[in-house]
Amino acid sequence: MNAPTIAHINCADCPIRxxxxxARCEADELEALDTIKYYRTYEAGQPIIxxxxxxxxxxxxxSGIATLTQTxxxxxxxxxxLLLPSDxxxxxxxxxxxxxxVATTDLVMCCFRKKPFEDxxxxxxxxxxxxxxxxxxxxxxxxxxxxxxxxxxxxxxIASLLSIIARRDASLTPDGAVQSMTFDLPLTREAMADYLGxxxxxxxxxxxxxKKDGVISLEGKRRVTVPDMGRLMExxxxxxxxxxxx
Amino acid sequence: MNAPTIAHINCADCPIRxxxxxARCEADELEALDTIKYYRTYEAGQPIIxxxxxxxxxxxxxSGIATLTQTxxxxxxxxxxLLLPSDxxxxxxxxxxxxxxVATTDLVMCCFRKKPFEDxxxxxxxxxxxxxxxxxxxxxxxxxxxxxxxxxxxxxxIASLLSIIARRDASLTPDGAVQSMTFDLPLTREAMADYLGxxxxxxxxxxxxxKKDGVISLEGKRRVTVPDMGRLMExxxxxxxxxxxx
DNA sequence: AACGAACTTTGACCTAGATCAAACGGGACT
DNA sequence: AGTCCCGTTTGATCTAGGTCAAAGTTCGTT
Numbered sequence: 001m002n003a004p005t006i007a008h009i010n011c012a013d014c015p016i017r018x019x020x021x022x023a024r025c026e027a028d029e030l031e032a033l034d035t036i037k038y039y040r041t042y043e044a045g046q047p048i049i050x051x052x053x054x055x056x057x058x059x060x061x062x063s064g065i066a067t068l069t070q071t072x073x074x075x076x077x078x079x080x081x082l083l084l085p086s087d088x089x090x091x092x093x094x095x096x097x098x099x100x101x102v103a104t105t106d107l108v109m110c111c112f113r114k115k116p117f118e119d120x121x122x123x124x125x126x127x128x129x130x131x132x133x134x135x136x137x138x139x140x141x142x143x144x145x146x147x148x149x150x151x152x153x154x155x156x157x158i159a160s161l162l163s164i165i166a167r168r169d170a171s172l173t174p175d176g177a178v179q180s181m182t183f184d185l186p187l188t189r190e191a192m193a194d195y196l197g198x199x200x201x202x203x204x205x206x207x208x209x210x211k212k213d214g215v216i217s218l219e220g221k222r223r224v225t226v227p228d229m230g231r232l233m234e235x236x237x238x239x240x241x242x243x244x245x246x
Numbered sequence: 247m248n249a250p251t252i253a254h255i256n257c258a259d260c261p262i263r264x265x266x267x268x269a270r271c272e273a274d275e276l277e278a279l280d281t282i283k284y285y286r287t288y289e290a291g292q293p294i295i296x297x298x299x300x301x302x303x304x305x306x307x308x309s310g311i312a313t314l315t316q317t318x319x320x321x322x323x324x325x326x327x328l329l330l331p332s333d334x335x336x337x338x339x340x341x342x343x344x345x346x347x348v349a350t351t352d353l354v355m356c357c358f359r360k361k362p363f364e365d366x367x368x369x370x371x372x373x374x375x376x377x378x379x380x381x382x383x384x385x386x387x388x389x390x391x392x393x394x395x396x397x398x399x400x401x402x403x404i405a406s407l408l409s410i411i412a413r414r415d416a417s418l419t420p421d422g423a424v425q426s427m428t429f430d431l432p433l434t435r436e437a438m439a440d441y442l443g444x445x446x447x448x449x450x451x452x453x454x455x456x457k458k459d460g461v462i463s464l465e466g467k468r469r470v471t472v473p474d475m476g477r478l479m480e481x482x483x484x485x486x487x488x489x490x491x492x
Numbered sequence: 493a494a495c496g497a498a499c500t501t502t503g504a505c506c507t508a509g510a511t512c513a514a515a516c517g518g519g520a521c522t
Numbered sequence: 523a524g525t526c527c528c529g530t531t532t533g534a535t536c537t538a539g540g541t542c543a544a545a546g547t548t549c550g551t552t
Contacts, residue, residue: 152322202509444540
């Protein structure tokens, strides 16, 4: 049989180009994975897990978008993660979910029952290594977001969010360095506000301001085009090391 | 020979009670670790790594406290992690440091040159698993902190920080459930501000307010006693599920 | 004991973003 | 075509926390 050229820890055959590729995985490991995985779909708006629930599976997003949120008793909520295709959900070695996971668009997940996955992980070190790598990436992302939440102005926050979404979007259809780009905002103003620690009114105002200043332009409420990614990243307060490489 | 009863991924013999224990590690793995580790000390205020530097070691804190910070070009800084004894530093599989790491007190680190550590990790799956577990814990902590930064008021932020420090402190000398406790603040008001996304003046004011309201009392500027941990956690806005278990 | 430097507190004022409120799409129903 | 609903925009006002400034502590040094 053919050895696969692209091998992800979760799916050998998911219909997306996975962001992360594990070239080390062997064909028989993938086959082992194939025998225990299953797909599951969710509708837009449908909750996937509530914080505190037992979570008897792990998995990753195949298509669609989900959010990870934390909520205080009085209703204040903070989004702590945005799950785009190829992102991993769940925590091997722990039963309770720590966050609410909600599908914000129609969503397909590729799942594994937790126990078999953990068994497989114990047997195949590459999977654990890959998972460690992904978790470290997520940790970096979370820490980058702490800077956004703690120290950036509302305008910088919006620009940071747009820049992150654009970057993730671009990585799915890469063209090397990109100067301008267009994409769909997968989030309502309220969801953006929850991600950024702002109110939806402030989000709306700042989006309007960025539009007025020509940093972005809108087609409808959701379709955004960024004429100059470098400019956007300046607005985000990131050290723009010139080009926008992937 | 005696199998060790407490085995941490980094040190078999570090003079601290490690927060996290890996009972699965075998004696020979520990011996292998012993042969490649070394200790290093830093003075209070001394930088350990600058963001962007090549980092040719990984390690963990044995004693003392270090901070992980990110800085924008204009000087705004956000602390993204507080390294207490037993915390791990560094990223197997990546060369560049992503943050500034600074010793805030005199510090002892237990280090491994990165390459040998990675080799060892490849050979001993338990180490990778343990590291994954620790990284997932850190990710949870980072996400909890996102809620603090994004949605909590200044007073809640201070209470959250005190509660976290108290919790970590207590876990080093555990007594089961704790009602009241006393500890030293390891951070200046400025460092607290950088952690919380506030200014040092606001930190000072809110600490004074918590003191005036009897939530805490101070002995000097740094020694804090919390008469009622439950009260403190209420102030922090955490769902205080009654007792303060560890 | 006096001096300095670093850290902390407190006060007065200001502003970015929150809050409250009203109006404005735009698409999915009848 | 009308209307209902949900998301969005925009305006007017308020306030938590930032900014600027000046004292007060603590502690190590001469």
